[in-house]
Amino acid sequence: MSLPSPEVYIKKQIVAVQEYSILSATAISGIFTPPRYWADIFTQMDSIGVGSMPIIILTGFFTGCVLALQSVTALKEFGAVSMTGSLVALSMVKELGPVLTGLMISGRNAAGMASELGSMKVTEQLDAMRALGTDPIRKLVTPRLIATVFMLFFLTIIADAFGIAGGALVSVYLLGLNASSYLHTSYRSLVYGDVVQGLTKPLFSGFIIATVGCYFGMKTTGGTQGVGRATTQAVVVSSVLIIVVDLLVTRAMIGIFGS
Amino acid sequence: MPEATLSPGAQTVDPPDDKTPVVEFNDVSITFDVKPVLQNISFSVDRGQTLILLGPAGTGKSVLLKLANGLLGPDSGSIRIFGQEITTMPERDLYKLRARIGMVFQESALFDSLNVEDNVAYRLHEEGVPEAEARARVVEALKFVELEQTIDKYPSELSGGMRRRVSIARAIITGPDLILYDSPTGGLDPITSTTIMELVMKQRDVSHTTSLLVTHRLQDAFILATHRFDAAAGMVELPKDGPNHGIDESTKFLILNEGSIVFHGSTEELVHSTDPWIQRFLE
Numbered sequence: 247m248s249l250p251s252p253e254v255y256i257k258k259q260i261v262a263v264q265e266y267s268i269l270s271a272t273a274i275s276g277i278f279t280p281p282r283y284w285a286d287i288f289t290q291m292d293s294i295g296v297g298s299m300p301i302i303i304l305t306g307f308f309t310g311c312v313l314a315l316q317s318v319t320a321l322k323e324f325g326a327v328s329m330t331g332s333l334v335a336l337s338m339v340k341e342l343g344p345v346l347t348g349l350m351i352s353g354r355n356a357a358g359m360a361s362e363l364g365s366m367k368v369t370e371q372l373d374a375m376r377a378l379g380t381d382p383i384r385k386l387v388t389p390r391l392i393a394t395v396f397m398l399f400f401l402t403i404i405a406d407a408f409g410i411a412g413g414a415l416v417s418v419y420l421l422g423l424n425a426s427s428y429l430h431t432s433y434r435s436l437v438y439g440d441v442v443q444g445l446t447k448p449l450f451s452g453f454i455i456a457t458v459g460c461y462f463g464m465k466t467t468g469g470t471q472g473v474g475r476a477t478t479q480a481v482v483v484s485s486v487l488i489i490v491v492d493l494l495v496t497r498a499m500i501g502i503f504g505s
Numbered sequence: 506m507p508e509a510t511l512s513p514g515a516q517t518v519d520p521p522d523d524k525t526p527v528v529e530f531n532d533v534s535i536t537f538d539v540k541p542v543l544q545n546i547s548f549s550v551d552r553g554q555t556l557i558l559l560g561p562a563g564t565g566k567s568v569l570l571k572l573a574n575g576l577l578g579p580d581s582g583s584i585r586i587f588g589q590e591i592t593t594m595p596e597r598d599l600y601k602l603r604a605r606i607g608m609v610f611q612e613s614a615l616f617d618s619l620n621v622e623d624n625v626a627y628r629l630h631e632e633g634v635p636e637a638e639a640r641a642r643v644v645e646a647l648k649f650v651e652l653e654q655t656i657d658k659y660p661s662e663l664s665g666g667m668r669r670r671v672s673i674a675r676a677i678i679t680g681p682d683l684i685l686y687d688s689p690t691g692g693l694d695p696i697t698s699t700t701i702m703e704l705v706m707k708q709r710d711v712s713h714t715t716s717l718l719v720t721h722r723l724q725d726a727f728i729l730a731t732h733r734f735d736a737a738a739g740m741v742e743l744p745k746d747g748p749n750h751g752i753d754e755s756t757k758f759l760i761l762n763e764g765s766i767v768f769h770g771s772t773e774e775l776v777h778s779t780d781p782w783i784q785r786f787l788e
Contacts, residue, residue, distance in 0.1 A: 281631075323515075365617075373576050374614035378628050379600045 262465075267382060270457045274387035276381075277463035286389035294355050294390075295397030299404065305350050306405030308474065309342055311333055317410040318421050330421070331428035332435035339436060339444040341496075343406035348451030348488040351398055356459035359390055360480035363463025364473040369504030372464065387460040395452035404449040439503030447500065450491045451463055525588040527683050527715040528573055533582030535568060542568050542765045546582070550672075550717065553755055555709050557726045558719045560761035561786075567611060569761070570685045572610055575599040575718060587682065606630070607676030607684040607714075610773040611691055613668040615660040616676070621647070622656045625675045646674040650704055661723050666697035673704055677712075684708065692727050698757040702728050703741050711733040723787065730772040731757045759787065 317333045375382045417423040462480040466472045533546040542565040542580035550556045558566045559781040571577040574589045615624045630637040650670040690698035702725050735742050758775045760768040
Protein backbone atom coordinates (compact mmCIF):
# COMPACT_ATOMS: atom_id res chain seq x y z
CA MET A 247 0.00 0.00 0.00
CA SER A 248 1.49 3.35 -1.07
CA LEU A 249 1.45 6.26 1.37
CA PRO A 250 -0.31 9.45 0.22
CA SER A 251 1.87 12.52 -0.27
CA PRO A 252 1.84 15.05 2.64
CA GLU A 253 0.17 17.59 0.34
CA VAL A 254 -2.71 15.23 -0.52
CA TYR A 255 -3.06 14.20 3.13
CA ILE A 256 -3.20 17.80 4.40
CA LYS A 257 -5.68 18.80 1.70
CA LYS A 258 -7.91 15.86 2.68
CA GLN A 259 -7.83 16.86 6.34
CA ILE A 260 -8.67 20.50 5.51
CA VAL A 261 -11.56 19.37 3.30
CA ALA A 262 -12.80 17.10 6.12
CA VAL A 263 -12.73 20.00 8.62
CA GLN A 264 -14.55 22.20 6.09
CA GLU A 265 -17.22 19.56 5.46
CA TYR A 266 -17.64 18.94 9.19
CA SER A 267 -18.04 22.67 9.80
CA ILE A 268 -20.64 23.01 7.04
CA LEU A 269 -22.58 20.01 8.36
CA SER A 270 -22.51 21.41 11.92
CA ALA A 271 -23.58 24.89 10.78
CA THR A 272 -26.42 23.46 8.65
CA ALA A 273 -27.56 21.26 11.56
CA ILE A 274 -27.59 24.26 13.92
CA SER A 275 -29.49 26.41 11.41
CA GLY A 276 -32.06 23.58 11.25
CA ILE A 277 -32.87 24.23 14.92
CA PHE A 278 -34.03 27.78 14.21
CA THR A 279 -35.73 27.39 10.82
CA PRO A 280 -38.58 25.13 9.62
CA PRO A 281 -39.27 22.35 8.80
CA ARG A 282 -38.74 20.79 12.23
CA TYR A 283 -39.12 17.07 12.74
CA TRP A 284 -40.52 16.84 16.28
CA ALA A 285 -41.36 13.13 16.06
CA ASP A 286 -37.75 12.36 15.12
CA ILE A 287 -36.48 14.57 17.96
CA PHE A 288 -38.57 12.69 20.55
CA THR A 289 -37.64 9.31 19.08
CA GLN A 290 -33.95 10.20 19.35
CA MET A 291 -34.43 11.54 22.90
CA ASP A 292 -35.94 8.19 23.86
CA SER A 293 -33.17 6.24 22.14
CA ILE A 294 -30.26 8.36 23.38
CA GLY A 295 -31.59 9.43 26.77
CA VAL A 296 -33.83 6.70 28.12
CA GLY A 297 -31.91 3.98 26.26
CA SER A 298 -28.61 5.05 27.81
CA MET A 299 -29.89 5.26 31.41
CA PRO A 300 -28.75 1.76 32.52
CA ILE A 301 -25.13 2.22 31.40
CA ILE A 302 -24.98 5.72 32.83
CA ILE A 303 -26.39 4.62 36.20
CA LEU A 304 -23.97 1.68 36.39
CA THR A 305 -20.97 3.77 35.29
CA GLY A 306 -21.74 6.62 37.69
CA PHE A 307 -22.48 4.33 40.62
CA PHE A 308 -19.36 2.16 40.36
CA THR A 309 -17.10 5.13 39.62
CA GLY A 310 -18.33 6.75 42.86
CA CYS A 311 -17.71 3.48 44.74
CA VAL A 312 -14.14 3.13 43.43
CA LEU A 313 -13.41 6.80 44.02
CA ALA A 314 -14.41 6.49 47.67
CA LEU A 315 -12.32 3.35 48.14
CA GLN A 316 -9.24 4.83 46.48
CA SER A 317 -9.40 8.23 48.09
CA VAL A 318 -9.87 7.01 51.61
CA THR A 319 -6.40 5.38 51.56
CA ALA A 320 -4.73 8.70 50.70
CA LEU A 321 -6.95 10.75 53.01
CA LYS A 322 -6.12 8.47 55.99
CA GLU A 323 -2.49 9.59 55.83
CA PHE A 324 -3.58 13.17 56.46
CA GLY A 325 -6.25 12.24 58.97
CA ALA A 326 -8.88 13.60 56.63
CA VAL A 327 -11.09 10.55 56.08
CA SER A 328 -14.12 12.72 56.82
CA MET A 329 -13.39 14.62 53.62
CA THR A 330 -14.20 11.53 51.48
CA GLY A 331 -17.67 12.84 50.67
CA SER A 332 -16.26 16.17 49.57
CA LEU A 333 -13.66 14.52 47.32
CA VAL A 334 -16.15 12.16 45.71
CA ALA A 335 -18.72 14.90 45.13
CA LEU A 336 -16.25 17.38 43.66
CA SER A 337 -14.62 14.75 41.41
CA MET A 338 -17.95 13.43 40.18
CA VAL A 339 -19.67 16.75 39.56
CA LYS A 340 -16.74 18.68 38.07
CA GLU A 341 -14.93 16.01 36.10
CA LEU A 342 -15.76 12.33 36.18
CA GLY A 343 -19.54 12.64 35.79
CA PRO A 344 -19.44 14.81 32.63
CA VAL A 345 -16.44 13.11 31.01
CA LEU A 346 -17.42 9.51 31.71
CA THR A 347 -21.01 10.16 30.63
CA GLY A 348 -19.71 11.79 27.44
CA LEU A 349 -17.40 8.87 26.72
CA MET A 350 -20.07 6.25 27.42
CA ILE A 351 -22.63 8.04 25.24
CA SER A 352 -19.99 8.48 22.57
CA GLY A 353 -19.34 4.73 22.57
CA ARG A 354 -23.02 3.94 22.46
CA ASN A 355 -24.56 6.71 20.37
CA ALA A 356 -21.83 8.18 18.15
CA ALA A 357 -21.24 4.60 17.02
CA GLY A 358 -24.99 4.09 16.55
CA MET A 359 -25.40 7.28 14.54
CA ALA A 360 -22.38 6.55 12.33
CA SER A 361 -23.52 3.01 11.59
CA GLU A 362 -27.17 3.93 11.02
CA LEU A 363 -26.44 6.88 8.73
CA GLY A 364 -23.55 4.98 7.13
CA SER A 365 -25.88 2.10 6.24
CA MET A 366 -28.37 4.60 4.82
CA LYS A 367 -25.58 6.19 2.78
CA VAL A 368 -24.30 2.96 1.24
CA THR A 369 -27.83 1.76 0.41
CA GLU A 370 -28.61 5.13 -1.26
CA GLN A 371 -31.32 5.97 1.30
CA LEU A 372 -29.75 9.40 1.86
CA ASP A 373 -29.85 10.05 -1.91
CA ALA A 374 -33.46 8.80 -1.97
CA MET A 375 -34.30 11.24 0.83
CA ARG A 376 -32.82 14.13 -1.16
CA ALA A 377 -34.58 12.90 -4.30
CA LEU A 378 -37.86 12.95 -2.33
CA GLY A 379 -37.30 16.60 -1.44
CA THR A 380 -36.03 16.24 2.15
CA ASP A 381 -32.76 17.65 3.44
CA PRO A 382 -31.08 14.71 5.26
CA ILE A 383 -29.23 17.10 7.57
CA ARG A 384 -32.49 18.63 8.82
CA LYS A 385 -34.24 15.28 9.01
CA LEU A 386 -31.45 13.16 10.48
CA VAL A 387 -28.70 15.33 11.98
CA THR A 388 -30.62 18.20 13.63
CA PRO A 389 -32.94 15.89 15.67
CA ARG A 390 -29.92 13.87 16.84
CA LEU A 391 -28.07 17.06 17.77
CA ILE A 392 -30.97 18.47 19.79
CA ALA A 393 -31.67 15.12 21.46
CA THR A 394 -28.03 14.43 22.38
CA VAL A 395 -27.31 17.87 23.83
CA PHE A 396 -30.59 17.92 25.78
CA MET A 397 -30.40 14.37 27.12
CA LEU A 398 -26.66 14.34 27.89
CA PHE A 399 -27.25 17.25 30.27
CA PHE A 400 -29.72 15.20 32.30
CA LEU A 401 -27.75 11.97 31.98
CA THR A 402 -24.77 13.77 33.51
CA ILE A 403 -26.89 14.84 36.49
CA ILE A 404 -28.02 11.23 36.93
CA ALA A 405 -24.39 9.97 36.72
CA ASP A 406 -23.32 12.58 39.30
CA ALA A 407 -26.14 11.61 41.68
CA PHE A 408 -25.46 7.87 41.40
CA GLY A 409 -21.71 8.47 41.77
CA ILE A 410 -22.22 10.34 45.03
CA ALA A 411 -24.65 7.64 46.17
CA GLY A 412 -22.12 4.91 45.29
CA GLY A 413 -19.43 6.74 47.23
CA ALA A 414 -21.80 7.04 50.18
CA LEU A 415 -22.58 3.35 50.13
CA VAL A 416 -18.92 2.35 50.18
CA SER A 417 -18.05 4.99 52.79
CA VAL A 418 -20.82 3.92 55.15
CA TYR A 419 -20.88 0.12 54.73
CA LEU A 420 -17.23 -0.65 53.91
CA LEU A 421 -15.29 2.19 55.52
CA GLY A 422 -17.58 2.80 58.46
CA LEU A 423 -18.02 6.54 57.92
CA ASN A 424 -21.05 8.42 59.15
CA ALA A 425 -23.71 8.77 56.43
CA SER A 426 -24.87 12.16 57.60
CA SER A 427 -21.32 13.49 57.75
CA TYR A 428 -20.58 12.14 54.24
CA LEU A 429 -23.60 13.78 52.69
CA HIS A 430 -23.08 17.00 54.63
CA THR A 431 -19.46 17.43 53.51
CA SER A 432 -20.48 16.52 49.95
CA TYR A 433 -23.17 19.17 49.93
CA ARG A 434 -21.03 21.85 51.60
CA SER A 435 -18.06 21.38 49.29
CA LEU A 436 -20.03 21.99 46.11
CA VAL A 437 -20.29 25.63 45.12
CA TYR A 438 -22.13 27.34 42.25
CA GLY A 439 -19.03 27.40 39.98
CA ASP A 440 -18.51 23.63 40.34
CA VAL A 441 -22.06 22.83 39.30
CA VAL A 442 -21.94 25.25 36.35
CA GLN A 443 -18.65 23.74 35.23
CA GLY A 444 -20.00 20.21 35.48
CA LEU A 445 -23.16 21.03 33.58
CA THR A 446 -21.50 23.10 30.83
CA LYS A 447 -19.31 20.21 29.71
CA PRO A 448 -22.15 17.91 28.57
CA LEU A 449 -23.45 20.65 26.27
CA PHE A 450 -20.14 20.56 24.36
CA SER A 451 -19.86 16.76 24.58
CA GLY A 452 -23.39 16.33 23.25
CA PHE A 453 -22.62 18.58 20.30
CA ILE A 454 -19.41 16.65 19.56
CA ILE A 455 -21.08 13.21 19.82
CA ALA A 456 -23.98 14.09 17.49
CA THR A 457 -22.06 16.03 14.85
CA VAL A 458 -19.04 13.69 14.70
CA GLY A 459 -21.24 10.56 14.65
CA CYS A 460 -23.46 11.97 11.90
CA TYR A 461 -20.51 13.37 9.92
CA PHE A 462 -18.71 10.03 9.70
CA GLY A 463 -22.00 8.28 8.93
CA MET A 464 -22.86 10.64 6.09
CA LYS A 465 -19.35 10.42 4.60
CA THR A 466 -19.33 6.61 4.55
CA THR A 467 -18.07 4.96 1.39
CA GLY A 468 -17.11 1.41 0.57
CA GLY A 469 -20.10 -0.72 1.52
CA THR A 470 -20.44 -2.61 4.79
CA GLN A 471 -16.69 -2.45 5.42
CA GLY A 472 -16.96 1.33 5.12
CA VAL A 473 -19.77 1.37 7.71
CA GLY A 474 -17.51 -0.45 10.18
CA ARG A 475 -14.67 1.99 9.48
CA ALA A 476 -16.97 5.01 9.91
CA THR A 477 -18.26 3.67 13.23
CA THR A 478 -14.75 3.19 14.61
CA GLN A 479 -13.62 6.64 13.43
CA ALA A 480 -16.70 8.28 14.94
CA VAL A 481 -16.06 6.77 18.39
CA VAL A 482 -12.32 7.50 18.35
CA VAL A 483 -12.63 11.10 17.11
CA SER A 484 -15.57 12.00 19.36
CA SER A 485 -13.89 10.46 22.46
CA VAL A 486 -10.63 12.33 21.88
CA LEU A 487 -12.50 15.59 21.17
CA ILE A 488 -14.56 15.21 24.36
CA ILE A 489 -11.38 14.96 26.45
CA VAL A 490 -9.67 17.86 24.62
CA VAL A 491 -12.74 20.09 24.93
CA ASP A 492 -13.04 19.06 28.59
CA LEU A 493 -9.58 20.55 29.20
CA LEU A 494 -10.49 23.77 27.37
CA VAL A 495 -13.81 24.17 29.19
CA THR A 496 -12.15 23.44 32.56
CA ARG A 497 -9.52 26.13 31.88
CA ALA A 498 -12.19 28.61 30.78
CA MET A 499 -14.32 27.88 33.86
CA ILE A 500 -11.36 28.29 36.22
CA GLY A 501 -10.77 31.62 34.50
CA ILE A 502 -14.39 32.64 35.08
CA PHE A 503 -15.11 31.24 38.56
CA GLY A 504 -11.59 30.79 39.93
CA SER A 505 -10.09 27.59 41.45
CA MET B 506 -52.55 -6.68 -15.25
CA PRO B 507 -55.52 -4.57 -14.14
CA GLU B 508 -56.05 -1.14 -15.53
CA ALA B 509 -55.14 1.63 -13.16
CA THR B 510 -54.68 5.32 -13.50
CA LEU B 511 -53.03 7.71 -11.12
CA SER B 512 -54.49 10.98 -10.10
CA PRO B 513 -52.27 13.88 -11.10
CA GLY B 514 -49.95 15.11 -8.39
CA ALA B 515 -50.15 18.41 -6.66
CA GLN B 516 -47.37 19.87 -8.81
CA THR B 517 -47.88 22.34 -11.61
CA VAL B 518 -47.66 20.70 -15.03
CA ASP B 519 -46.28 22.70 -17.93
CA PRO B 520 -48.62 23.38 -20.86
CA PRO B 521 -48.62 20.49 -23.38
CA ASP B 522 -47.50 22.75 -26.25
CA ASP B 523 -44.28 23.57 -24.39
CA LYS B 524 -41.47 22.45 -26.72
CA THR B 525 -38.67 22.93 -24.18
CA PRO B 526 -36.81 19.64 -23.65
CA VAL B 527 -37.52 18.11 -20.24
CA VAL B 528 -33.87 17.09 -19.85
CA GLU B 529 -31.00 18.84 -21.60
CA PHE B 530 -27.30 18.05 -21.07
CA ASN B 531 -24.74 20.35 -22.70
CA ASP B 532 -21.06 19.37 -22.70
CA VAL B 533 -21.29 17.82 -19.21
CA SER B 534 -18.17 16.32 -17.66
CA ILE B 535 -17.52 14.91 -14.19
CA THR B 536 -14.41 13.41 -12.63
CA PHE B 537 -14.19 11.39 -9.40
CA ASP B 538 -10.76 11.95 -7.79
CA VAL B 539 -8.60 11.66 -10.92
CA LYS B 540 -10.83 9.34 -12.95
CA PRO B 541 -13.05 11.01 -15.59
CA VAL B 542 -16.48 9.36 -15.34
CA LEU B 543 -18.41 11.35 -17.95
CA GLN B 544 -16.84 13.47 -20.67
CA ASN B 545 -18.57 16.08 -22.83
CA ILE B 546 -22.03 14.54 -22.63
CA SER B 547 -24.68 16.37 -24.68
CA PHE B 548 -28.20 15.15 -25.36
CA SER B 549 -31.80 16.13 -24.74
CA VAL B 550 -35.04 14.34 -23.91
CA ASP B 551 -38.33 15.80 -25.13
CA ARG B 552 -41.65 15.72 -23.33
CA GLY B 553 -43.21 12.26 -23.33
CA GLN B 554 -40.03 10.59 -24.54
CA THR B 555 -38.37 7.58 -22.92
CA LEU B 556 -34.59 7.47 -23.16
CA ILE B 557 -32.93 4.12 -22.47
CA LEU B 558 -29.35 4.45 -21.24
CA LEU B 559 -27.27 1.43 -22.15
CA GLY B 560 -23.60 0.60 -21.79
CA PRO B 561 -21.12 -1.68 -20.07
CA ALA B 562 -20.83 -1.57 -16.27
CA GLY B 563 -18.93 1.40 -14.87
CA THR B 564 -19.49 3.76 -17.80
CA GLY B 565 -21.29 6.40 -15.76
CA LYS B 566 -24.96 5.59 -16.46
CA SER B 567 -26.07 5.91 -12.83
CA VAL B 568 -23.89 9.02 -12.39
CA LEU B 569 -25.68 10.58 -15.36
CA LEU B 570 -29.04 9.88 -13.72
CA LYS B 571 -27.89 11.44 -10.43
CA LEU B 572 -26.66 14.49 -12.35
CA ALA B 573 -30.11 14.80 -13.92
CA ASN B 574 -31.67 14.90 -10.44
CA GLY B 575 -29.09 17.32 -9.04
CA LEU B 576 -27.85 14.70 -6.56
CA LEU B 577 -24.39 15.25 -8.02
CA GLY B 578 -22.97 18.40 -9.57
CA PRO B 579 -20.90 18.29 -12.78
CA ASP B 580 -17.37 19.69 -13.01
CA SER B 581 -18.27 21.52 -16.23
CA GLY B 582 -21.18 21.89 -18.63
CA SER B 583 -24.82 22.75 -18.24
CA ILE B 584 -27.83 20.64 -17.23
CA ARG B 585 -31.32 22.00 -17.75
CA ILE B 586 -34.35 20.24 -16.29
CA PHE B 587 -37.79 21.57 -17.32
CA GLY B 588 -35.82 24.45 -18.89
CA GLN B 589 -34.18 25.40 -15.56
CA GLU B 590 -30.42 25.36 -15.12
CA ILE B 591 -29.73 23.08 -12.15
CA THR B 592 -25.92 23.18 -11.95
CA THR B 593 -25.99 26.60 -10.29
CA MET B 594 -29.29 26.13 -8.47
CA PRO B 595 -29.16 26.28 -4.62
CA GLU B 596 -30.02 22.98 -2.90
CA ARG B 597 -33.14 24.60 -1.40
CA ASP B 598 -34.55 25.28 -4.88
CA LEU B 599 -33.49 21.83 -6.05
CA TYR B 600 -35.74 20.29 -3.39
CA LYS B 601 -38.70 22.14 -4.93
CA LEU B 602 -37.73 21.06 -8.45
CA ARG B 603 -37.38 17.44 -7.34
CA ALA B 604 -41.06 17.49 -6.38
CA ARG B 605 -41.66 17.08 -10.14
CA ILE B 606 -39.16 14.22 -10.50
CA GLY B 607 -39.60 10.61 -9.43
CA MET B 608 -36.59 8.35 -9.01
CA VAL B 609 -36.30 4.58 -8.72
CA PHE B 610 -32.95 3.57 -7.23
CA GLN B 611 -30.77 0.62 -8.15
CA GLU B 612 -31.31 -1.22 -4.84
CA SER B 613 -34.77 0.32 -4.23
CA ALA B 614 -33.44 2.55 -1.41
CA LEU B 615 -36.59 2.10 0.68
CA PHE B 616 -36.33 3.47 4.22
CA ASP B 617 -35.79 0.43 6.47
CA SER B 618 -37.44 2.04 9.49
CA LEU B 619 -40.71 2.84 7.69
CA ASN B 620 -43.38 0.43 6.50
CA VAL B 621 -44.54 0.29 2.88
CA GLU B 622 -47.33 2.81 3.46
CA ASP B 623 -44.99 5.39 5.02
CA ASN B 624 -42.33 4.76 2.38
CA VAL B 625 -44.76 5.32 -0.48
CA ALA B 626 -46.43 8.27 1.24
CA TYR B 627 -43.10 9.84 2.27
CA ARG B 628 -43.38 12.79 -0.10
CA LEU B 629 -47.08 13.31 0.72
CA HIS B 630 -46.29 13.42 4.45
CA GLU B 631 -43.51 15.95 3.79
CA GLU B 632 -45.98 18.09 1.83
CA GLY B 633 -48.50 17.90 4.67
CA VAL B 634 -51.19 16.03 2.72
CA PRO B 635 -54.01 14.96 5.11
CA GLU B 636 -53.66 11.37 6.37
CA ALA B 637 -56.87 10.05 4.76
CA GLU B 638 -55.99 11.47 1.35
CA ALA B 639 -52.40 10.21 1.64
CA ARG B 640 -53.63 6.70 2.48
CA ALA B 641 -56.02 6.69 -0.48
CA ARG B 642 -53.24 7.76 -2.83
CA VAL B 643 -50.87 5.13 -1.40
CA VAL B 644 -53.45 2.42 -2.02
CA GLU B 645 -53.90 3.73 -5.57
CA ALA B 646 -50.14 3.72 -6.22
CA LEU B 647 -49.76 0.26 -4.69
CA LYS B 648 -52.62 -1.01 -6.89
CA PHE B 649 -50.68 0.28 -9.87
CA VAL B 650 -47.76 -1.97 -8.93
CA GLU B 651 -50.15 -4.72 -7.70
CA LEU B 652 -48.85 -4.73 -4.14
CA GLU B 653 -51.74 -3.29 -2.14
CA GLN B 654 -51.60 -6.32 0.19
CA THR B 655 -48.13 -5.30 1.42
CA ILE B 656 -49.18 -1.87 2.75
CA ASP B 657 -48.38 -2.69 6.39
CA LYS B 658 -45.21 -4.68 5.76
CA TYR B 659 -41.64 -3.46 6.27
CA PRO B 660 -39.03 -3.49 3.47
CA SER B 661 -37.15 -6.35 5.17
CA GLU B 662 -40.26 -8.54 4.77
CA LEU B 663 -40.40 -8.02 0.98
CA SER B 664 -38.56 -9.80 -1.83
CA GLY B 665 -36.16 -7.88 -4.10
CA GLY B 666 -38.76 -7.59 -6.86
CA MET B 667 -41.45 -6.40 -4.45
CA ARG B 668 -39.10 -3.76 -3.04
CA ARG B 669 -38.43 -2.54 -6.56
CA ARG B 670 -42.19 -2.29 -7.22
CA VAL B 671 -42.75 -0.38 -3.97
CA SER B 672 -39.94 1.93 -5.07
CA ILE B 673 -41.81 2.53 -8.35
CA ALA B 674 -45.00 3.27 -6.40
CA ARG B 675 -43.06 5.79 -4.28
CA ALA B 676 -41.69 7.45 -7.40
CA ILE B 677 -45.04 7.82 -9.17
CA ILE B 678 -47.33 8.72 -6.27
CA THR B 679 -47.18 12.46 -6.91
CA GLY B 680 -47.63 12.07 -10.67
CA PRO B 681 -44.16 13.37 -11.56
CA ASP B 682 -43.34 14.97 -14.92
CA LEU B 683 -40.05 13.06 -15.15
CA ILE B 684 -39.13 9.61 -13.87
CA LEU B 685 -35.55 8.37 -13.52
CA TYR B 686 -35.16 4.59 -13.35
CA ASP B 687 -31.72 3.42 -12.20
CA SER B 688 -31.39 -0.24 -13.24
CA PRO B 689 -34.89 -1.18 -12.09
CA THR B 690 -34.33 -4.82 -13.06
CA GLY B 691 -30.76 -5.14 -11.78
CA GLY B 692 -30.20 -8.33 -9.77
CA LEU B 693 -33.70 -9.69 -10.44
CA ASP B 694 -34.70 -12.95 -12.07
CA PRO B 695 -36.06 -12.79 -15.67
CA ILE B 696 -39.73 -13.23 -14.66
CA THR B 697 -39.60 -10.48 -12.05
CA SER B 698 -37.66 -8.28 -14.48
CA THR B 699 -40.45 -8.66 -17.03
CA THR B 700 -43.00 -7.61 -14.39
CA ILE B 701 -40.95 -4.51 -13.60
CA MET B 702 -40.55 -3.63 -17.30
CA GLU B 703 -44.32 -4.00 -17.75
CA LEU B 704 -44.81 -1.44 -14.99
CA VAL B 705 -42.36 0.95 -16.65
CA MET B 706 -44.22 0.44 -19.94
CA LYS B 707 -47.58 0.95 -18.24
CA GLN B 708 -46.41 4.23 -16.71
CA ARG B 709 -45.06 5.32 -20.11
CA ASP B 710 -48.17 4.40 -22.09
CA VAL B 711 -50.86 5.36 -19.55
CA SER B 712 -49.40 8.55 -18.08
CA HIS B 713 -46.99 9.42 -20.95
CA THR B 714 -44.39 10.46 -18.40
CA THR B 715 -40.97 11.50 -19.71
CA SER B 716 -38.42 9.03 -18.42
CA LEU B 717 -34.76 8.07 -18.37
CA LEU B 718 -34.08 4.39 -17.80
CA VAL B 719 -30.69 2.90 -17.07
CA THR B 720 -30.30 -0.77 -17.79
CA HIS B 721 -27.56 -3.21 -18.66
CA ARG B 722 -30.02 -5.84 -19.90
CA LEU B 723 -30.51 -5.50 -23.64
CA GLN B 724 -33.61 -7.70 -23.64
CA ASP B 725 -35.34 -5.32 -21.19
CA ALA B 726 -34.44 -2.33 -23.36
CA PHE B 727 -35.82 -3.95 -26.53
CA ILE B 728 -38.99 -5.17 -24.79
CA LEU B 729 -39.61 -1.58 -23.74
CA ALA B 730 -39.00 -0.31 -27.27
CA THR B 731 -41.10 -2.92 -29.05
CA HIS B 732 -44.01 -3.59 -26.69
CA ARG B 733 -46.95 -1.43 -25.64
CA PHE B 734 -49.30 -1.42 -22.69
CA ASP B 735 -52.88 -1.61 -23.86
CA ALA B 736 -54.84 0.32 -21.24
CA ALA B 737 -58.19 -0.98 -22.55
CA ALA B 738 -57.16 -4.64 -22.38
CA GLY B 739 -55.04 -4.06 -19.28
CA MET B 740 -52.10 -6.00 -20.67
CA VAL B 741 -48.82 -5.67 -22.54
CA GLU B 742 -48.90 -6.52 -26.23
CA LEU B 743 -46.57 -6.62 -29.21
CA PRO B 744 -48.03 -4.30 -31.89
CA LYS B 745 -48.12 -6.09 -35.24
CA ASP B 746 -49.04 -3.16 -37.43
CA GLY B 747 -48.67 0.60 -37.43
CA PRO B 748 -45.81 2.81 -38.62
CA ASN B 749 -42.25 1.69 -38.07
CA HIS B 750 -43.34 -1.95 -37.45
CA GLY B 751 -45.17 -0.87 -34.32
CA ILE B 752 -41.94 0.18 -32.59
CA ASP B 753 -42.53 2.98 -30.11
CA GLU B 754 -41.22 6.19 -31.73
CA SER B 755 -40.97 7.99 -28.40
CA THR B 756 -38.48 5.48 -27.02
CA LYS B 757 -34.87 6.33 -27.86
CA PHE B 758 -31.54 4.82 -26.99
CA LEU B 759 -28.36 6.41 -25.66
CA ILE B 760 -25.30 4.21 -25.34
CA LEU B 761 -22.32 5.16 -23.20
CA ASN B 762 -18.85 3.69 -23.31
CA GLU B 763 -15.95 4.85 -21.15
CA GLY B 764 -17.80 8.00 -20.18
CA SER B 765 -18.67 9.15 -23.70
CA ILE B 766 -21.75 8.82 -25.87
CA VAL B 767 -21.26 6.28 -28.65
CA PHE B 768 -24.87 6.22 -29.87
CA HIS B 769 -27.99 8.32 -29.54
CA GLY B 770 -31.01 7.55 -31.69
CA SER B 771 -34.07 5.43 -32.33
CA THR B 772 -34.50 1.67 -32.06
CA GLU B 773 -34.34 1.31 -35.88
CA GLU B 774 -31.14 3.33 -36.08
CA LEU B 775 -29.60 1.26 -33.30
CA VAL B 776 -30.48 -2.06 -34.87
CA HIS B 777 -29.11 -0.94 -38.26
CA SER B 778 -25.99 0.73 -36.87
CA THR B 779 -22.81 -0.23 -38.74
CA ASP B 780 -20.52 0.85 -35.90
CA PRO B 781 -18.41 -2.26 -35.09
CA TRP B 782 -18.36 -1.54 -31.31
CA ILE B 783 -22.18 -1.18 -31.18
CA GLN B 784 -22.62 -4.36 -33.22
CA ARG B 785 -20.35 -6.24 -30.82
CA PHE B 786 -22.19 -4.72 -27.83
CA LEU B 787 -25.59 -5.75 -29.21
CA GLU B 788 -24.35 -9.27 -29.86
